[in-house]
Amino acid sequence: MSKHTHAFQAEVQQILHLVTHSLYSNKEIFLRELVSNASDACDKLRFEALDNAALFEDTPNLDIRLLVDKEKRTLTIRDNGIGMSADEAIAHLGTIAKSGTRDFMARLGDDKKGDANLIGQFGVGFYSGFIVADRITVESRRAGLDKGQGVRWSSDGTGEFEVETIEKAERGTDVILHLRADEDDYLQAWRLRSIVGKYSDHISLPILLKKEVWDAEKSAYVATDDWETVNKASALWTRAKSEITQEQYDEFYKTLSHDSEAPLAHTHNRVEGRSEYTQLLYIPAKAPFDLWNRDKKPGVKLYVKRVFIMDDAQELMPTYLRFVRGVIDSADLPLNVSRELLQESRDVRAIREGSTKRVLSMLESLANSEDQAEKDKYAGFWKEFGSVLKEGLGEDFQNQERIAKLLRFASTHASEGVSLADYVARMKEGQEAIYVITADSLAAAQSSPQLEIFRKKGIEVLLLTDRVDEWMLSHLHEFEGKPLQSVAKGAVDLGKLQDEAEKKALEEAAEAFKPLLDKLKDSLKERAKDVRITTRLVDSPACVVVDEGDMSAHLARLLKQAGQSAPDTKPTLEVNPEHALVKALDGHAQFDDLAQVLFDQALLAEGGTLADPAAYVKRVNRLLLA
Numbered sequence: 027m028s029k030h031t032h033a034f035q036a037e038v039q040q041i042l043h044l045v046t047h048s049l050y051s052n053k054e055i056f057l058r059e060l061v062s063n064a065s066d067a068c069d070k071l072r073f074e075a076l077d078n079a080a081l082f083e084d085t086p087n088l089d090i091r092l093l094v095d096k097e098k099r100t101l102t103i104r105d106n107g108i109g110m111s112a113d114e115a116i117a118h119l120g121t122i123a124k125s126g127t128r129d130f131m132a133r134l135g136d137d138k139k140g141d142a143n144l145i146g147q148f149g150v151g152f153y154s155g156f157i158v159a160d161r162i163t164v165e166s167r168r169a170g171l172d173k174g175q176g177v178r179w180s181s182d183g184t185g186e187f188e189v190e191t192i193e194k195a196e197r198g199t200d201v202i203l204h205l206r207a208d209e210d211d212y213l214q215a216w217r218l219r220s221i222v223g224k225y226s227d228h229i230s231l232p233i234l235l236k237k238e239v240w241d242a243e244k245s246a247y248v249a250t251d252d253w254e255t256v257n258k259a260s261a262l263w264t265r266a267k268s269e270i271t272q273e274q275y276d277e278f279y280k281t282l283s284h285d286s287e288a289p290l291a292h293t294h295n296r297v298e299g300r301s302e303y304t305q306l307l308y309i310p311a312k313a314p315f316d317l318w319n320r321d322k323k324p325g326v327k328l329y330v331k332r333v334f335i336m337d338d339a340q341e342l343m344p345t346y347l348r349f350v351r352g353v354i355d356s357a358d359l360p361l362n363v364s365r366e367l368l369q370e371s372r373d374v375r376a377i378r379e380g381s382t383k384r385v386l387s388m389l390e391s392l393a394n395s396e397d398q399a400e401k402d403k404y405a406g407f408w409k410e411f412g413s414v415l416k417e418g419l420g421e422d423f424q425n426q427e428r429i430a431k432l433l434r435f436a437s438t439h440a441s442e443g444v445s446l447a448d449y450v451a452r453m454k455e456g457q458e459a460i461y462v463i464t465a466d467s468l469a470a471a472q473s474s475p476q477l478e479i480f481r482k483k484g485i486e487v488l489l490l491t492d493r494v495d496e497w498m499l500s501h502l503h504e505f506e507g508k509p510l511q512s513v514a515k516g517a518v519d520l521g522k523l524q525d526e527a528e529k530k531a532l533e534e535a536a537e538a539f540k541p542l543l544d545k546l547k548d549s550l551k552e553r554a555k556d557v558r559i560t561t562r563l564v565d566s567p568a569c570v571v572v573d574e575g576d577m578s579a580h581l582a583r584l585l586k587q588a589g590q591s592a593p594d595t596k597p598t599l600e601v602n603p604e605h606a607l608v609k610a611l612d613g614h615a616q617f618d619d620l621a622q623v624l625f626d627q628a629l630l631a632e633g634g635t636l637a638d639p640a641a642y643v644k645r646v647n648r649l650l651l652a
């Protein structure tokens with residue numbers, strides 16, 4: 027193949043622009059990214075060679091080498107892994123296959139400056155080479171292909187790249203960085219050694235550098251022909267916990283996840299027994315940009331006896347823990363395990379159950395810690411991932427109780443961080459239910475008329491404003507034997523919290539107001555299922571509620587917003603017999619206008635919208651002018 031020029035996919039051009047403009051504050055990460063690609067390439071070769079040992083050709087020992095040419099000012103990252111064919115080089119180094127790329131770009135905003143954190147999280151991988159290089163040449167040959175079928179890919183990282191066929195004797199890939207004018211630092215062996223030590227020590231393959239000796243004549247270190255290994259070259263998770271520092275754990279996480287922030291917590295265990303495996307699992311500090319996508323695969327890598335098998339092994343972690351990152355290395359699974367086999371394997375099920383329990387324990391120890399810093403970490407976790415964890419209530423029945431204990435809410439007593447256990451501990455004497463209200467926002471929840479009686483009596487109500495809360499309520503019916511009760515559903519029944527005198531007053535008012543209620547029912551017969559007297563209101567004249575078994579108005583709105591159909595259930599209007607407006611209804615000349623306005627206002631107060639706002643305005647104006 028003669029030389030061909032190709033244009034980068036538009037998204038790659040944007041990434042390249044970002045890389046060179048936003049990441050220079052932490053330049054050295056380019057080496058971590060390229061070494062990690064080299065290590066992945068070796069993992070892939072080892073995996074493919076399980077079925078075809080010939081791929082190893084005559085070099086079964088896999089390694090990564092860093093070569094420096096001080097005259098040409100190049101740094102080469104060489105691996106003898108799987109390599110790339112010409113087509114693969116064009117596809118992999120010219121496009122971004124990752125799903126969600128477009129969404130990601132949109133999140134960066136129009137100026138495309140982005141912040142380094144977000145970009146780091148997305149993982150610029152190969153393109154990070156352009157932070158320090160003004161040209162990158164890749165020479166590669168895929169394992170199994172002929173020596174004449176090597177490929178040279180080259181680009182200055184602007185709009186285009188060139189590809190041509192070359193002879194390449196050794197299998198694998200050379201990534202040759204032509205360093206920018208002011209990047210001589212990366213030609214120094216000590217500098218490379220220190221970066222490898224910092225970011226890539228855990229890489230399980232040897233990373234080799236030419237040994238240098240001091241040359242007195244030249245007054246400089248010069249390279250010899252001997253190679254030396256500069257990393258520990260044993261997979262981090264296989265080492266004893268006591269030999270691993272916090273920094274090493276954190277760096278390993280950063281390589282796994284491309285996150286530039288340290289994780290919140292990790293758990294590292296060797297599990298023995300019926301199923302034998304090692305797990306090293308992390309909870310990130312920040313949610314990834316595509317956390318909301320339930321199709322997002324959990325970020326756990328599967329290894330079998332230290333051989334990499336696959337990324338994102340969904341079967342190893344339930345969907346609601348898809349934010350967890352890490353590695354699971356099984357001693358029992360066969361090396362040629364397929365996705366299909368994973369789905370059926372009892373060992374995999376045992377691993378998933380064990381790992382789920384570990385992650386929940388990790389969260390529990392943060393949440394229940396006496397140490398404020400740990401508690402704050404849990405608060406941070408909840409902010410980032412709480413909504414996803416709630417999915418577990420419906421997904422993982424076995425652990426429902428543990429998950430319920432990890433939930434945190436706002437309430438009428440505290441603006442955040444209220445657990446169900448806190449709530450239960452604060453329940454009033456005689457209180458039988460955990461009261462909740464759902465709304466679109468905290469402000470809407472806090473000012474809901476339905477809360478008035480609870481406020482007056484000092485009874486705490488949980489304010490649920492997350493989009494998944496309605497769904498959560500359909501799975502979580504009780505906690506420690508106390509039912510969760512929506513204050514916007516059914517007639518308010520405070521049970522033992524209401525004294526006899528109050529009950530009697532209500533009955534009497536209902537009797538006295540009967541004629542008025544009948545008139546209201548008649549006026550509102552198209553809109554309200556029923557009209558009744560209530561004691562739940564203190565300052566407001568009226569509110570709307572739905573029956574116990576009906577869908578809440580909030581959920582119906584959410585469904586409609588999401589373009590789904592929701593039943594048009596009529597609410598019940600409850601009126602406050604003590605309120606001046608309600609008292610004024612009796613014998614009012616514009617009874618119908620007032621009744622309709624009362625109903626419209628009740629809808630508005632609980633966050634609803636009016637079907638006919640213009641009619642409402644006209645009625646209010648008529649009343650104002652009367």
Ligand SMILES: Nc1ncnc2c1ncn2[C@@H]1O[C@H](COP(=O)(O)OP(=O)(O)OP(=O)(O)O)[C@@H](O)[C@H]1O
Pocket residue numbers: 063064067105107108109110118119148149150151152153199284
């Ligand atoms: N040394 C290498 N040997 C073989 N293939 C490589 C090598 N480096 C990169 N590639 C190929 O190029 C692709 C793109 O690499 P890049 O680093 O941009 O992203 P990635 O590794 O897929 O994703 P991430 O960096 O987020 O893990 C890789 O998926 C791989 O197929």
